[in-house]
Amino acid sequence: MKTRTLGFLLTLSLSLLALCLLLAALGGLSPRSTTVLAQGPDGYAIYYVAPDCTGIDPPCYTVVQDAVDAVDDPGDVVQVAQGIYSGVHAREGITGVVHLTKTVTVRGGFSPDFAAWDPKAYPTVLDAQREGHVFYVGGAGTSVIEGLQIANGDAEVGGGHWGGGLLAIGGSGPSLTVTLSYNQVLSNHAPIGFGGGGGLAAMFSNVYLADNRFEHNEAGGVGGAMRLEQANAHLRDNVIRHNQAGSSGGGIYLAYLTNVSMTNTVLADNGAGFAGGGMVAAGSYLHMRHTTVARNASGDGSGLYVTSGGIHGTIVSTVRMTDTLFADHTVGLTITAAPPFFTNTVVLDTTLWDGAGLLAGGDGDLTLINTHVGDPAFTTDGYHLTPASDAVDLGIDAGVRADLDGQPRPMRAGFDIGADELGFRAYLPLILRTHTP
DSSP states (O other), X not given: OHHHHHHHHHHHHHHHHHHHHHHHXXXXXXXXXXXXXXXXXXXXXXXXXXXXXXXXXXXXXXXXXXXXXXXXXXXXXXXXXXXXXXXXXXXXXXXXXXXXXXXXXXXXXXXXXXXXXXXXXXXXXXXXXXXXXXXXXXXXXXXEEESOEEEOOBHHHHTSSBOSSEEEEOOTTTOEEEEEESOEEESOEEOSSSOBOSSEEEESEXXXXXXXXXXXXEESSBOSSEEEESOEEEEEEEEEESOEESSBOSSEEEEEEEEEEEEEEEEESOEESSBOSSEEEEEEEEEEEEEEEESOEETTOEEEEEEOBSTTSOBOOEEEEEEEEEESOSEEEEEOOOSTTOOOEEEEEEEEEOSSSEEEESSSEEEEEEEEEOOOOBOTTSSSBOTTOXXXXXXXOOSOOBOTTSOBSOSSSSOOSSSOOOOOTTTSOOOOOOOOO
């Protein structure tokens, strides 16, 4: 009996330790405190938006743009209650639901009385109804967009070719910073031809993407989910699935001196007519850690496509990928040759490849370190791991201390390859990521 009791206490202690680590990791991803101290001349720090302002303290608006226009201090916050907000308007030749040309935070996901914040429980939908962009962000400053469903934008109707869901255009520097977190970017469109970035297009901008889902967006040209050009971008804990590009980069298209770091990224089930069903890097610098690349389709069969950019192809790409999982592609990675005296370079450090097709093709410069062949053994969602996965404990320490869901890395004897870290799900109670804005 004593042995069984000690065993039980040991198991309980380990479970509590894992729980504490999990909560600590989740806390690091939570948005800012509810305390909003900034206020401008009007004396308000928070501006409320609700379908009906009855019973809500002022200032309250029924149109998101009206609240944004009223903001008079860079630290002010627009809080948007559960509901569907549509209706576009034109400014300076661009039509959209919300125009942001100042430093402001727009945060959705609030209960009708603003007492609670949970984007999943209180869905807040900005729906352009294919009548324009959902968001246009321009000029200088810092815009933060959180806890929203950004849906049904159309770039062509909005007055251009880029960014059906969100179009961000800054100046040299870059002058503009845009942060998107805890959003769902769904069913947005950029037109046929030169169109790009169905869900998001950002140029001359600093872009931060954390814990977003980009799904069912499409572009007639490049970047079904997003196109980033001459931008600095940091992506963490994003799921990019079921997006489509008529030409290249079904999920992501990176162009012309774009510098990107990506951590815990899922690129799955995207498609492109020509190349790079999951992603294209064209003249870009990219560091990817813990990436799951699965079941992307393209005309040339490639999941990822690395090439040079610029008029003469002399802007080369340099890509380093650590702890990467490739599954179900004709060619996992294609690296094209650059013009003479130039080289597109990729380093794959610790990779699990399912062996269903070629790991890599093309004439670029590829370095392989610690390449493995095995079964990813996903769960039914297509990117989380099961205990049978060969990705478990096979990775190296890439400096990433939490996975896509906020679980600590490592959870077992070693680091797992891909965006997910297999946890002790069978031994811990169900824990939902809590958000305290």
